[in-house]
Amino acid sequence: MKHWWPEHVYRSKPYVALGLGTVLALGSIVVSIVRGYWGLWALGCGTGCAILIYGAIILQLRREYRQRSKWARHDAQQSKERQR
Numbered sequence: 001m002k003h004w005w006p007e008h009v010y011r012s013k014p015y016v017a018l019g020l021g022t023v024l025a026l027g028s029i030v031v032s033i034v035r036g037y038w039g040l041w042a043l044g045c046g047t048g049c050a051i052l053i054y055g056a057i058i059l060q061l062r063r064e065y066r067q068r069s070k071w072a073r074h075d076a077q078q079s080k081e082r083q084r
Helices: 007-035 041-083
Strands: none
Touching (some): 007 041
């Protein structure tokens, strides 16, 4: 059975990923510079970048889907008007 997310959680998920990824990537870079070595902080930076990319991809896919579906609705509406 597929789990459905509440609407507000579904909409905010990519933005949370962008924020979390930014904080994690920038935070790990700053800590690494201050401490003078990367160690596990490089993993934090990589993870933050991956979360940022995930959030950006989701936002782009949603934007493209909305744009395509809007065009499809618009084209369908125009074809109905032409048939009248």
